[in-house]
Amino acid sequence: MADRRLITGFSNPTVKFLRSLRDKKHRKREGRFLAEGLRLLTDARESGRLPELLVMARGRDDHPLLAALEADVLAAGGEVIETGEDILEKITGKDNPQAVAGVFPEFDTALAGLDRAAAPLWLVAQAMRDPGNLGTMLRTCDAVGAGGLILLDDCADPFSVEAVRASMGAIFTQRLARARWDEFLPWLRAGPGQLVAASLREAVPYRGAPYAAPCFLVIGNESRGLPEDYEQACDLRVTIPMRGRADSLNAAIAGAVLAYEALAALAPESQA
């Protein structure tokens, strides 16, 4: 296809730009992020998100979904680049890169744009440091039919390659918002919303707790958990049984166990 540009050199400026998107600082400056793999890019396309720039490996297998993606990108005025697998490896940082990657503009993550009535359930991550946990929480949000994920305070970058990968496409379908706690709490209190913390202090059992929509489930930092004053500001503190030596679950696991319990309470028809 004549519209494809072929790039074979590692020092090409476009290759340098693409590689730079693996770095948080550059993503922020450019307002762009990278997603890789035909499945993820197809999820994006079906959710109405097209990459501005599509990079494909030469010698990849033909696939009708890839052809459709390419056509849509070109029709929307985007750019399509062909390159070698070695260069794609450098771009994605993977030994066996999937045959395609795309560059997307970052989404608006302002709290103001979030419609709390859009879903009965929301996940909230506070100072979450592991991008894989953020991606997995987005994926769980999709599975429980949540509205999205709200990131409080200093979280890992949800637009990192690791987070986007772990989200399995949910980065394109779930709402994502970022806020400081002292911005989030007034926003929450300005409308209906139940704030629920996973907690070990003065908590009720998570099973059968009085969840109410719209329900915001807050999971704290992987090592420190949620600050005590945040917990105290919550409407409900629930505890998950811990029967072993450890006193905590993986953060994404805790979020999912709570989310499925809340789902059963808020949408009993989902359990049929």
Add this chain to the structure above:
Amino acid sequence: MADRRLITGFSNPTVKFLRSLRDKKHRKREGRFLAEGLRLLTDARESGRLPELLVMARGRDDHPLLAALEADVLAAGGEVIETGEDILEKITGKDNPQAVAGVFPEFDTALAGLDRAAAPLWLVAQAMRDPGNLGTMLRTCDAVGAGGLILLDDCADPFSVEAVRASMGAIFTQRLARARWDEFLPWLRAGPGQLVAASLREAVPYRGAPYAAPCFLVIGNESRGLPEDYEQACDLRVTIPMRGRADSLNAAIAGAVLAYEALAALAPESQA
């Protein structure tokens, strides 16, 4: 302390040996694995597992738990090495290594050694490829008071640094077994045991399903799920609601959601 050996060179054979343990092939040949961080090593010690070799960074903060660990290792005839942070970084592959790491002999993972009556609940992972998922599943096993994790077919290495790290110490407290499916199924059928698959086919809702102890919850490969004939061989197929675009959860998440549901059925007193 006179019993500490100081190593300052990257080319020292002990450093080379330690670095080699980051590689699956070398771990297998040596029958040894690496665990890092004072918290993990203290968990090991409290579970009666001491490293044969303890490596500490020079200039680390003193800590009574580290002193206790060192004393126990020496008393048990183990070796203690001091080295620079730069070398510890090379050994653990981390930019900011925790100030201590230890070498442990791999545990016996034969199915024959497993006492199914020891716990009401077991997790089973089939062809799980992500070591982080294996570690997280071990951590969940600990949390629900499961007996341990059984790895079927070609799984990632549970003794990899990533799996050990994600287990948060559960690698030292949970039983771990490895088997092929055609070895596992006869073993299971030779005694009491309910085999439960997370499934989309002919399944009942996971909530309120008739779980029975000892209950073995099987989670399949991250991409392909469980093979159909494995599913058919299970006593119970349960389905977790999927309300979004995707048709699956992260494997460790699915395991935890099922494990907590089964726990509530099998040990209702745990929910108090």
